[in-house]
Amino acid sequence: MSDREGPTRTEAGNGSGGTGSGPDAGAGRVRGTAPGPDDGLAERVRRLRRAGGLTQRQVAEPDYTAAYISTLEAGRVRPSEAALRHIAARLGVTYDELATGRSARLVAEVRLRVTDARRVLATEDAREAAPLFAGVRSEAARLELPEEEAAALLGLGECALETGELQQAVEHFRAAEELLADAPLPRRVPALRGRATAHLLAGDLRYACYLLETAIDRLNASGLPDPEALLLLYSAVIAPYMDMGAHTRAAQAAELALALAPRVADPALLARMHRGVARTLIAGGRPEEADAHLLRAQEMYRRLQIRTELAHCHWMRGYVHAQSGQLESAEAELREARTLLAEKRAGLFAAQVGVELGDVLRRRDRPAEAAALLDGVLAELGPEHGAVHAGAAHRLLGLMAEQRDDTVRAEREFRSALDLLRPAGAAGDVADLCRLLGDLLHRTGRLAEAVEIYRSGLVRYASRGSTTLGPAPAQPPL
Known part of the structure; x- marks a missing residue:
């Protein structure tokens, strides 16, 4: 027939x-x-x-x-x-x-491939995970699965963050947001947080704050705020607040994150929150409490086998120990972080840790080793690629030049740091550099220039605690 x-x-x-x-x-x-x-x-x-x-x-x-x-x-x-x-x-x-x-089997297979790609990103090299996410994105687009395609784009954005390709990261995160344009805001928050992080790493602190604060206000104004989305946003906004010197806002965000935590079950999100809270406690002079939060985050990341985030915990613990004067343990933590990040080939993050390690080596009276390390990491950092840490590296090199009585080199390094940090909006760091440069100019008899630099620093100190973006976001109806 x-x-x-x-x-x-x-x-x-x-x-x-x-x-x-x-x-x-x-x-x-x-x-x-x-x-x-x-x-x-x-x-x-x-x-x-x-x-x-x-x-x-x-x-x-x-x-x-x-x-x-x-x-x-x-x-x-x-x-x-x-x-x-x-x-x-x-x-x-x-x-x-x-x-x-689209069969149920095909959809399940696509979702499983997203999970596998995330596992590779967590445990292996981002360069190995990126092709997996790209393949999932292509298949999800063919099958018209926007949520799975957006998940693949999120993964590609995270890969780009690790490899330091910040503009690519922004494009991937923005594409994910566009795919979910008709979805409720909480579904778009991970992509928005990723885009803000990329701008933060590039040195655009104000815009990172603007993205996160705007989303927080919109969620809180909706009347039915999503606790997981809010926790992700409050945890993310702490870093740009701290870099801008807005410590009061950072502390408020940390308090709100802690209040939301009992309503959230995602361990990776809770670990991220503990890292953010620890940073505010360090600034508040409470290193022991900060270390306790970092230990909790570290244990969560170890169980989840998320190696990049685990490296960030070692990094922050190294910073905590350095602030407490425990320089030997600080060096050990920072070296562990660098090793983990080098294995993941996360060059931008490894360079940022290198700046912290350079400071510890300087304080341990190993200036030649510190200078060599800082000169090396500056090849990985720049105005649109880790501007805040690049500025910190120049500042440290300036301090070591001062110790050698090389005032010409010291002035050059301090001015290079200011050129990087002013556009980034890192108010507290700019104010500190103005003091250092002003003191140097004063000692070398250039009083008029010193007064002008001091005045510039005083203006920065006067504005600390504010993002210059207007009122802080409304608090959620907890």
């Missing part, structure tokens, strides 16, 4: 032959749907029918005609929902699989 077998019964059961005169017949006007071919659907019906060893009549009966199925497979008619459900049942597939080409 051929695939072009003649009609048996009509679609609507009215006794006419051919394609019938029912609602799916004639010029392709199907229950209010616009006429037009669908080659993808036609191919799926034909492929599934042949794979099942069915004739067109067997698929059509008892409600439709073989000629109708023939016309559909030729792409000359668009079936109604009722017709498509009938055909799907006869072919042994779900309605969604037939209508979209």
Whole structure:
């Protein structure tokens, strides 16, 4: 029996032959749907029918005609929902699989591939994970799975952050936001947080704050704020606040994050929160409490096997120990962080840790080793690529030049640091550098220049505690 077998019964059961005169017949006007071919659907019906060893009549009966199925497979008619459900049942597939080409198995496989790519990103090299995410993105786009495609774009953005390709990271995160444009704001928050992080790493502190504060206000104004989305935003906004010298806002964000924590179950998100809170406690002169939060985060990341975040915990613990004068343990923690990041080939983060390690080596009276390290990491940092840490490296090199009585080199390093930190908006660091440079100019007899630099620093100190973006975000109705 051929695939072009003649009609048996009509679609609507009215006794006419051919394609019938029912609602799916004639010029392709199907229950209010616009006429037009669908080659993808036609191919799926034909492929599934042949794979099942069915004739067109067997698929059509008892409600439709073989000629109708023939016309559909030729792409000359668009079936109604009722017709498509009938055909799907006869072919042994779900309605969604037939209508979209997406089987439940395919969707599950795509989601599993996202999970596998995330595991590689957590435990291996971002350069190995990126092609996996790219493959998932392509497959999800082909299957028209926007959520899975957005998840792949988020992964690509995280890979780009690790490899220091910040503009690519921004583009990936923005593309994920656009894919989820019609979704509720909480679903877009991870992509928005990623974009803000990329701008922060590039040295655009104010814009990072603007993105995060705007999202916080919108969530709180919605009346039904999402605790996980808010916790992610409050944890993320702490870093730009601290770099800008807005310590009061950072402490408020940390308090709100801690208040939200009991309503969140995601261990990776809670670990991120503990890291952010620790940073505010360090600034508040509470190193023991900060270390306790970091130990909790470190244990969570170790269980989750997220090596980059684990390295960040070692990095922050090294900073805590350095602030407490425990320089030997600080060096050990920072070296462990550098080792983990080097294994992940996370060059930008490794360079930032190198700045902290350079300071510890300087304080341990190993200036030559510190200078060599700082000169090396400056090759990885710049105005749009870790500007805040690049400024810190120049500052340290200036201090060591002063110790050698090399005032020319010291002034050059301090001015280089100011050139990087002023555009970034790092108010506290700029004020400190103005003091250092002013003292240097004063000692070398350039009083007028020293006064001007001091005045500039006083202006920066006067503005500390504010992002200059207006009122702080509204608090959530906890």
